[in-house]
Amino acid sequence: MxxxxxxxxxxxxxxxxxxxxxxxxxxxxxxxxxxxxxxxxxxxxxxxxxxxxxxxxxxxxxxxxxxxxxxxxxxxxxxxxxxxxxxxxxxxxxxxxxxxxxxxxxxxxxxxxxxxxxxxxxxxxxxxxxxxxxxxxxxxxxxxxxxxxxxxxxxxxxxxxxxxxxxxxxxxxxxxxxxxxxxxxxxxxxxxxxxxxxxxxxxxxxxxxxxxxxxxxxxxxxxxMSEGSTLNFVTGSSRVGVVTSGVTYTYAKEWLQDVEILKLGFTNPVPEDKVRRFLEGKQRVVVLEELEPYLEDEVRRIAQQYNIYVEVLGKHTKHLPRAFEFSPDLIISLSSILKVREEKKPLPLPSIKLPSRPPVLCAGCPHRATYYAVKKAVGKDGAIYSSDIGCYTLGIQPPMQTVDYVLCMGASVGAAGGFSEATEQKVVAFIGDSTFFHAGIPPLINAAFNRHKFTLVILDNRTTAMTGHQPNPGTGREFGSVQSPPMPLEPLVRACGVEFVHTVDPYNIKDTIEVMKEAVQYDGLSVVISKHACPLLKTKEGKLVPTRYEIDQEKCVRCYTCVSRFSCPALSKEGGPVKIDATMCIGCGGCAQVCPKQAIEVVR
Amino acid sequence: MKYNIQLVGVGGQGVLLASTVLGNAAVVEGLEVAMSEVHGMAQRGGSVQCSVRMGREILSPLIPMGAADLLLGFEPVETCRSLSMINKDSQIVTNTTPVVPISVSAGQDKYPAVDEVLSAIREANPNLIAMDATALAVKAGKAIAANSVLIGAISAVKGFPMSKDRMLESLLEVVPAKARDINVRAFELGYQEAKGAGL
The missing domain is CATH 3.40.50.970 (Thiamin diphosphate (ThDP)-binding fold, Pyr/PP domains)
Incomplete structure (x- = not known):
């Protein structure tokens, strides 16, 4: 750096x-x-x-x-x-x-x-x-x-x-x-x-x-200032104009031909006079911008205000989509309204069926073990899983499916209160440590204040993992010559008015299941802090010493509990036997604990 | 001149690092460079794509469909999935070692035989250099150097705009000093393997 x-x-x-x-x-x-x-x-x-x-x-x-x-x-x-x-x-x-x-x-x-x-x-x-x-x-x-x-x-x-x-x-x-x-x-x-x-x-x-x-x-x-700014400039010369901003400009510049482009960098206020002069004498103006017709509305407003008659194409005319980002392909597809530079024909996708590959919780992720334990504790009756923003949102996928409702940072806790008052269903909320500090504390106090009954699981992986392992109050600060100690969660949660508070290590699945059972059966507001550091962070810091596990194929009865219920990416079954990918496995021991035949053992 | 490279693979395989090696080499070469990469959620074991564009009058970080001159795949299924990024004249380099997705392990999806995947690719475009980069990396000293094998391999591809030396120099800037020898060997093995394929 x-x-x-x-x-x-x-x-x-x-x-x-x-x-x-x-x-x-x-x-x-x-x-x-x-x-x-x-x-x-x-x-x-x-x-x-x-x-x-x-x-x-x-x-x-x-x-x-x-x-x-x-x-x-x-x-x-x-x-x-x-x-x-x-x-x-x-x-x-x-x-x-x-x-x-x-x-x-x-x-x-x-x-x-x-x-x-x-x-x-x-x-x-x-x-x-x-x-x-x-x-x-x-x-x-x-x-x-x-x-x-x-x-x-x-x-x-x-x-x-x-x-x-x-x-x-x-x-x-x-x-x-x-x-x-x-x-x-x-x-x-x-x-x-x-x-x-x-x-x-x-x-x-x-x-x-x-x-x-x-x-x-x-x-x-x-x-x-916007009128005079060099960040708003015209390039090319034509009676066909394009008004654009952001990354879309790079696509327009490379794949459009014979157009005059008004590239806007200073986009509030939009330089009215510059746009007016650009529109005058144009046959057609296409507004190329991602998402909402923000510039397009301005262009139409300016044209109307100054009595300029010019054809304006964009989102309001359905020539461009409002949803999703633009790409060079989108620009190339506009050949009916603009002159584009074509590329060579793409190869057709082969007919062979390929497996999908969505992002998953990493091998050894403590969230997997927590989810497994919560599902065991909740049992067949099930629960509403109110979740939040972080890696743990990946619990949406089978076999965990422990994400039923997500809005924004902290909403897991607020919504859990709503579910608990408006339904007879069991409610379990999940929130990460960093997200809890960010927006989870007021709704937890709200739940105690209003006597909501649900279980909140704080997935404390000792970091802000999804965004690249930034520190948060729970980890303390140690950079830029400022040091602060980690803020412990348990007293903080108690101070919010919660009486049932327990901390577990999700790598110990049996104990975690026991505590989760108690928590979900508790008649009131219960909080379980499931605390284990993100193994990716430990790897980054060079602190991870993996324990090697292997499957005893003699003992394995091919029930596939490990693969289908625990679903760690380091486990795979190709044909009959289950295998552990030694390059991925970090030795959390989760699969060994869920194996009903004790067929997964430490080798080193 | 514009040269477009699409890199595809699985989160955690080092696709990002390889694209940085390419980009840095192009900057040293004095070329204009525009790249696009994937960060965040998709990195957690999902499919990842990076694009690297170099040459003159380069602005867009993205490559249009069909316009990649070179497709570098870190995983065979991912290479196959990305064939619409290239055209009939493009070159392909792929690792043949599969990374089996969880959907397959859990029994919801099926992972096709690697040979079938390779023939499907070859049928669409015969300019395919396929190698077991992981095995070559093990031969060089460590499985993790598969990345360097592939970087060596693309340096030997016909029409690739930078020299072997430039690429090796750029690679060595990002590998830790103690792993230097392994990576030099891995790079060389990949280079020779691709040269031998004669494309």
Missing amino acids: DRLLANSGRLLLLGNEAIARGLIEAGVGVAATYPGTPSSEVGSILEEIAAPAGMYFEYSINEKVAVEVAGAAAASGVRSFAFMKHVGLNVASDAFMTLSYTGVRAGMVIMTADDPSCHSSQNEQDNRYYAKLGLYPMLEPSTPAEARDMLVEAYRISELLQVPVLFRTTTRVNHARGAVELHKAFTPTRRGRFEKDPQRFVPVPANARLLRVEQLKRMERALR
């Missing part, structure tokens, strides 16, 4: 690395996040390089806190950055909506990493509307190199307008890779001074009304 601190060079950077580098070139002094794909790697990088770059970085408990931390820093004259995945901005939205009233003194940028096609998300909401809703200037990069450049520009804009800038990326920018020429790193101001100004920073109604008027005036100035 040290290479990101260099003062020159041409590096192949992941979009998220380019963004981290942009922070260094912009002299950002404070950065905060809650990890979420596709934004997570920015945090993993800052964990290593923030301190040597003179920047303070933290994993905040959730996105709202991250925006509050960064907002206060920028109000104190320190450039700041808050970043998150798209749904994280929902969590942060309360702070977000008023931060554009009070504004900032030093530059502040809020990155929302959207995920068209839901690669790693529960929805594909288009967060460009947050810029309109909250009255934020917004920039949208197309490539890693542009992300770095635009980030530096975003800080300039933010300081001129005294308001944070919304920096909207998508998965195909965050997780794209490209060459980036490094510019000079800038030593940040790490400590500023907060000069009091209650009229500005305390939006009581009397102040808020004044700030609201200020906010609208600021957007007038932002419009003039």
Whole structure:
């Protein structure tokens, strides 16, 4: 990661690395996040390089806190950055909506990493509307190199307008890779001074009304900046026009011919005059943007407002889809409305039937053992499994099927309360340790307060696994020369008002089943903390010493309990005998415990 | 010049690392590079795809269907699944060692015979170099070096835009120093295997 601190060079950077580098070139002094794909790697990088770059970085408990931390820093004259995945901005939205009233003194940028096609998300909401809703200037990069450049520009804009800038990326920018020429790193101001100004920073109604008027005036100035910005440019010359932004620009540029492209990088406010001039004299304009018709509505509005007659094609005319991300293939498929560059004919898929390969819980994942134990404890009557956001959502697949209901971070606990009041069914909720800290505590207190009856299992794998093993309050902090001890879950859960609290090690399946039985039979609110560190994390840290297991084929009766009920990816049956893949097996011993014939044994 | 490489495999096989080796080599070569990769949930043992594009006037991180010049498969079924990424003139390099998905182990799906998978690929496009990269890696010293075998192999493919030396140099930048010799051997074994296949 040290290479990101260099003062020159041409590096192949992941979009998220380019963004981290942009922070260094912009002299950002404070950065905060809650990890979420596709934004997570920015945090993993800052964990290593923030301190040597003179920047303070933290994993905040959730996105709202991250925006509050960064907002206060920028109000104190320190450039700041808050970043998150798209749904994280929902969590942060309360702070977000008023931060554009009070504004900032030093530059502040809020990155929302959207995920068209839901690669790693529960929805594909288009967060460009947050810029309109909250009255934020917004920039949208197309490539890693542009992300770095635009980030530096975003800080300039933010300081001129005294308001944070919304920096909207998508998965195909965050997780794209490209060459980036490094510019000079800038030593940040790490400590500023907060000069009091209650009229500005305390939006009581009397102040808020004044700030609201200020906010609208600021957007007038932002419009003039957008009109003059080189981030909005025209390339090519034709009477057929394309208006586009984000990664879609790269597809349009490579696979469209004989078009004039208006590429928008400063997309709130949309540069009205620039769009008007672009529309004039065009026969046809196609708006190419992923998800919602955000730009298209602006283009239609501007055409109407200035009495320009031009054919506008897009989502409203059903020429382009609203669902899912765009691709070069989608652009090539537009040959009836635009001139495209065809590619060679793809090979047809062979008729041979191939097995599907969805993502699965890893070999040795403690969640598998927990799920197995809970299902045993619940028995035939079954339960409603209210689940949450994390690796454990993979329990949706057979044979576990321990995920019946998911909404958002923390909803497992809130919804469990609802199920317990509205049904006669047994309710078991699952939440990860990091997710519990993020949004699980208020609904747990709510459950105790309102006497909801359900079992909550906290899947404590000692990390934030899905997003790449970031620390959380439960693990304590040990990076960037800040140290804090792990916050124990048991007393925290008790303090929430829960009387039945037990901690188990899911690798001990028998004991776990016993405790789970007690918990689900308990007449009240019960919490079981199922605690075992993620083996991937242990492997990363070089702490995993695998125990070798083998199957005694003499003892094995081919009942396939291990394969069909426990379903560890390290187990397979090809034909008759069950085999353990020694390269995958980490020696958790789960399969050995579920084997009714004790046919799976430790060999080393 | 534009050269598109599609890499496919199973989460955890090192597809991402191989694409970085390719991308870094192209940057050193002075080419423009655009890549796209998969992070997050899909990495947990699911199918993964990475695209690497290099040359001039490259912007898009994604490759259109049929436009990959080279398909590098870390797993035979995944290679077969991705044939729509290539055309009749493209080259294919695949590992023949299967990674059996859990759906098969649990008895819901069937894993076809590897020979059948390979003939299906060959029927669609005969420019196939298939090798047991895992076995070659074991021969080099460690199964985990299968990655290096495959990187060596693509360096020998007809039309591949970078030299063998450039690729080896780029590979060695990402492997730990103590595993250097094993990886050099693995790379060389893969290279020779592909050269021997004569495509």
